[in-house]
Amino acid sequence: MKFTLSWLKKHLDTNASIDEIADAMVRIGLEVEEIENPADRLSAITVGYVKHAEKHPDADKLKVCKVDTKDGELQIVCGAPNAREGIHVAFAPVGTYIAGLDVTLSKAKIRGVESLGMMCSARELELGDDHDGIMELPEAAVGTPLADVLGLDDPVIDFEVTPNRPDTNGVDGVARDLAATGLGTLISPVPETVGGSFAQPIPVEIDDKEACPAFGSRLIRGVKNVPSPDWLQEQLRAIGLRPINALADITNYVSYDRARPLHVYDAAKLTGTVRARMGKKGESFLALDGKTYEVDETMCVIADDKAVLGLGGVMGGEDSGCTDETTDVLVESALFDPLITARTGRKTGIVSDARYRFERGVDPQSVQLGLDLATQLILDICGGEPSEIALAGEIPDTAREIEFPTSEVARLTGLDVSDSEKERILCALGFEVSRGGTWTVTPPSFRPDIEGKADLVEEIARIHGLDNLPTDELPPLSAADRHAPAILPQRERKARETMSGAGYHEAVTWAFCDAPFAEMFGGKDAPKLSNPISSDLGQMRPGALPNLLLAMGRNAARGARHVRLFELGGGYQGDRPEDQRSVVSAIAWGAAPSGWQGEKSAPDVFTAKSLAISVLQAAGVNTDNLMTLTDAPDHYHPGRKARLGLGPKVTLAHFGEVHPSVLEALDVPGPVAAMEVFLDQIPAPKGKTASGRPPLNASQLMPVRRDFAFVLPEETPAEKLLKAVRGAEKQLLTDVRLFDVYRGKGIGEGEKSLALEVTLQPREKTLTEEEIDAISARIVAQAEKTGAKLRG
Known part of the structure; x- marks a missing residue:
C-alpha cells in the first residue's frame, strides 16, 4: 500500500515530518517498508533559460542553443521541434543519469558541434508520456530545482498491510490511526450525500447472496470521459498507477483513498438485467488486462442477459468498459465474499487492487459512501446527471458489543493507562464506548478483526505505546533437577552417531508422501491430508x-555413483497417537569408490542387516538374543529380506534389498539395500542400567580365540548355528563370529561349511588347556544339535 505525504494531509492535519510519520506508523504496527521522494532522483535537474537558438550548420532538424544554467551559459545541441529562444526548460548537466533513456550524460560532439548537457522531455524524466518536445516550464529563476517548480517534493510511503487490518488499505484508515497517537487531527471529509434526479433505470439483481450480499448502483447520464485533472494524475502516478481516463482514475483513487473498490460500466453496452451470480461452465470473458479467462461454477460473476461482464471483486471486462465515447455510466459499489474472491483470484491468477481488498474484507457500510464519493468526483470532473442509488440485497449488520473490564489492560500488559486515556484512544479509532463498571464497546464496521476484550487491550496498548511497557527482572531460577534423560532421545542421538560413523548422510524429508507410494510401503491406513x-x-x-x-534417485540423475542416506523421523500407520513410530530408515545404492584395497561390492541384504544390528547395539539391545525372521514387508525383495525381533511378535527392525517393482514404480535405479529400525519398540532397560549404558565388563586377562569349521545342510541358516554355539558357555564365551562360508570340493552336495571364530574371556584366572578343550567339546556338541558336524 502506497500513499504520498500530500495525500495523507488531506485526511490528517499535521506538521510532522515524513520521518516522524514513518516512526509513528511502525510503533503502532503499520510496518513501513520504504520511503521514496521523487525529488531525490530529480535533484540534478534544474531550470534553464534558452537565450538563443539557431539552426545546426550540418543538420536540418537540430538546433544549437545557448542556455543560461546554474553553471553559467552552456551550449546544447537539441533536436526537439519546440526548442526556441525565450523558454524555460528542464536542464540536465553532464554526469546526470537520465532514467527514461537509461544513459548518463557526457560531453559530446553532435555533427561536429559540442553539446554540454541536455534539455529534457517529460518521458525522458519519467514524468509523463509526452515526448513531442522538451518540457516548457513556467517562469522561474535559473537554477531552481525542477522538483520545486513542478511540486514534486512529495515523499511516497510504502507500507505492509497486515491481513487483519483491511481498513488501512485506505489512506483515511492510516490517518485515523496516526491521529489517535496524537500526531495530528483527523480531517477525513465525510462524502456528502448526492441526491438523484431520477430512478436508476437499469435492473440489478443478486442470484447468490453468499457470493454478493449487496450491490449498490447508480446511473450517471451525460458524462464526458475526459483526461483526469493534473492533481489526480499526479497522485496516481506517484503511487505507481498509470492514469487512463477520468472514470477509471476516479475508481482507482477511491479504492486507495477509502479502501472502497468500485467499478464503472458503459451503460450503452449493457443488455437487460445486470446480475451477480455464480459462473457457468463454458463461460468466458475478455478482462481489462487484455486476457480471456474461463469461468466456472465456483466463481462469482457480474453478467447481463447477453454475457459475463466481469469477475465479482476481481476484475471487470473489456467489452463493457468505458472509453472516450462513453456518455452514460453505471457505477457499481458492491460487497463480495472474501473466500470466493480469493479462490477466484488463485484460479485465474489475476492480481488486482480490488481482489486485494475484497479478499481481506471491505467495510459493509462503505457501499453508499463509495457511491457518493465517486459520484461527486465524476460530477466535478466529467459532469453529468446522477440517478438515485439502487440497492440489491442488503447491507450485512456487523454491529456487536463487547463487554470490556478496563482492568484487563493492566492485567494483560502491565501498562498503567488512565480510563480517560483508554476512552480517548478507543473513540479516536472509531469505537463507541459506554462507560460503567464494565464498559460496553462497539467496534466500527471497518474493524472486523475486533472480536473480544483482548483485542481492545491490544488497540489501547499499541496506540499508548508498546515502548512504554514496564520492565522487570525475571525471578531467580531454581537449581535444575538432574533427572536422567529420556530413553528415546538418547537412542536417537546414538543412532545418528552410528549412522554418521558408518558414512551415511542424514536427510530431512517431508512427513508426507504420494498416496500410491504410502500404500506400496505398507501405509494403506496412514492418515490422508485434507489440504x-x-x-x-x-x-x-x-x-x-x-x-x-x-532423494537417492534425484542424486543419481545428477551424476552421483553411490548414495548413502538415513533419516530419523516419524512413521504413521494411523491417526491415533500410538500409530506414530520413531524410525531410523536408511538406504544404500552403488558401490563405494575403489581404493588401494581393490574394488568394493555393491550393498546387499547383508549390508542392511549389519547396519540394523549396529544401530540396535548402539541403542542398548543385546543383539545375541535377536531372532531373524524372513516375513519382512512386501516392499523388500523376496528371499533377500528379513526382520529382527525379540520373538515373533516384537519387531525391532526390517532389512533387505528393495523390491525391483518398487524401484521401477519410483523410477529409481537399483539394487538398493535398505533397513528400518523401530527405536520406540525397544524394551526399556531395567534396574541400574535404566540409562541405557551397560556396566563395564573388562578383564585384565588375555582372551583366548579358537576357530571351528562345521559342515551343515545348505538350508540351515547360519544364525541357528551361531545361537547354538553361544549357548555352549555363557560365562566365558564373549563373541562368536562367522568369517568364512565354503562350498565345493570336499563338501557334499547340498551342504556348506561355516567357519567360526570363538572368543573366550577368562575373568579370574588363565584358562588351562584342559578347560579350553572341555569348552570346545561343549561347543561341538551344541553345534551337532543343529545338524552340523565338525569338519575334518
Whole structure:
C-alpha cells in the first residue's frame, strides 16, 4: 500500500515530518517498508533559460542553443521541434543519469558541434508520456530545482498491510490511526450525500447472496470521459498507477483513498438485467488486462442477459468498459465474499487492487459512501446527471458489543493507562464506548478483526505505546533437577552417531508422501491430508523409505555413483497417537569408490542387516538374543529380506534389498539395500542400567580365540548355528563370529561349511588347556544339535 505525504494531509492535519510519520506508523504496527521522494532522483535537474537558438550548420532538424544554467551559459545541441529562444526548460548537466533513456550524460560532439548537457522531455524524466518536445516550464529563476517548480517534493510511503487490518488499505484508515497517537487531527471529509434526479433505470439483481450480499448502483447520464485533472494524475502516478481516463482514475483513487473498490460500466453496452451470480461452465470473458479467462461454477460473476461482464471483486471486462465515447455510466459499489474472491483470484491468477481488498474484507457500510464519493468526483470532473442509488440485497449488520473490564489492560500488559486515556484512544479509532463498571464497546464496521476484550487491550496498548511497557527482572531460577534423560532421545542421538560413523548422510524429508507410494510401503491406513501442500504429498508417510529413495534417485540423475542416506523421523500407520513410530530408515545404492584395497561390492541384504544390528547395539539391545525372521514387508525383495525381533511378535527392525517393482514404480535405479529400525519398540532397560549404558565388563586377562569349521545342510541358516554355539558357555564365551562360508570340493552336495571364530574371556584366572578343550567339546556338541558336524 502506497500513499504520498500530500495525500495523507488531506485526511490528517499535521506538521510532522515524513520521518516522524514513518516512526509513528511502525510503533503502532503499520510496518513501513520504504520511503521514496521523487525529488531525490530529480535533484540534478534544474531550470534553464534558452537565450538563443539557431539552426545546426550540418543538420536540418537540430538546433544549437545557448542556455543560461546554474553553471553559467552552456551550449546544447537539441533536436526537439519546440526548442526556441525565450523558454524555460528542464536542464540536465553532464554526469546526470537520465532514467527514461537509461544513459548518463557526457560531453559530446553532435555533427561536429559540442553539446554540454541536455534539455529534457517529460518521458525522458519519467514524468509523463509526452515526448513531442522538451518540457516548457513556467517562469522561474535559473537554477531552481525542477522538483520545486513542478511540486514534486512529495515523499511516497510504502507500507505492509497486515491481513487483519483491511481498513488501512485506505489512506483515511492510516490517518485515523496516526491521529489517535496524537500526531495530528483527523480531517477525513465525510462524502456528502448526492441526491438523484431520477430512478436508476437499469435492473440489478443478486442470484447468490453468499457470493454478493449487496450491490449498490447508480446511473450517471451525460458524462464526458475526459483526461483526469493534473492533481489526480499526479497522485496516481506517484503511487505507481498509470492514469487512463477520468472514470477509471476516479475508481482507482477511491479504492486507495477509502479502501472502497468500485467499478464503472458503459451503460450503452449493457443488455437487460445486470446480475451477480455464480459462473457457468463454458463461460468466458475478455478482462481489462487484455486476457480471456474461463469461468466456472465456483466463481462469482457480474453478467447481463447477453454475457459475463466481469469477475465479482476481481476484475471487470473489456467489452463493457468505458472509453472516450462513453456518455452514460453505471457505477457499481458492491460487497463480495472474501473466500470466493480469493479462490477466484488463485484460479485465474489475476492480481488486482480490488481482489486485494475484497479478499481481506471491505467495510459493509462503505457501499453508499463509495457511491457518493465517486459520484461527486465524476460530477466535478466529467459532469453529468446522477440517478438515485439502487440497492440489491442488503447491507450485512456487523454491529456487536463487547463487554470490556478496563482492568484487563493492566492485567494483560502491565501498562498503567488512565480510563480517560483508554476512552480517548478507543473513540479516536472509531469505537463507541459506554462507560460503567464494565464498559460496553462497539467496534466500527471497518474493524472486523475486533472480536473480544483482548483485542481492545491490544488497540489501547499499541496506540499508548508498546515502548512504554514496564520492565522487570525475571525471578531467580531454581537449581535444575538432574533427572536422567529420556530413553528415546538418547537412542536417537546414538543412532545418528552410528549412522554418521558408518558414512551415511542424514536427510530431512517431508512427513508426507504420494498416496500410491504410502500404500506400496505398507501405509494403506496412514492418515490422508485434507489440504495437502502438493498433489504428490497427500498422505502421511508410513516411514521415510519412499522419500529417501526419491532423494537417492534425484542424486543419481545428477551424476552421483553411490548414495548413502538415513533419516530419523516419524512413521504413521494411523491417526491415533500410538500409530506414530520413531524410525531410523536408511538406504544404500552403488558401490563405494575403489581404493588401494581393490574394488568394493555393491550393498546387499547383508549390508542392511549389519547396519540394523549396529544401530540396535548402539541403542542398548543385546543383539545375541535377536531372532531373524524372513516375513519382512512386501516392499523388500523376496528371499533377500528379513526382520529382527525379540520373538515373533516384537519387531525391532526390517532389512533387505528393495523390491525391483518398487524401484521401477519410483523410477529409481537399483539394487538398493535398505533397513528400518523401530527405536520406540525397544524394551526399556531395567534396574541400574535404566540409562541405557551397560556396566563395564573388562578383564585384565588375555582372551583366548579358537576357530571351528562345521559342515551343515545348505538350508540351515547360519544364525541357528551361531545361537547354538553361544549357548555352549555363557560365562566365558564373549563373541562368536562367522568369517568364512565354503562350498565345493570336499563338501557334499547340498551342504556348506561355516567357519567360526570363538572368543573366550577368562575373568579370574588363565584358562588351562584342559578347560579350553572341555569348552570346545561343549561347543561341538551344541553345534551337532543343529545338524552340523565338525569338519575334518
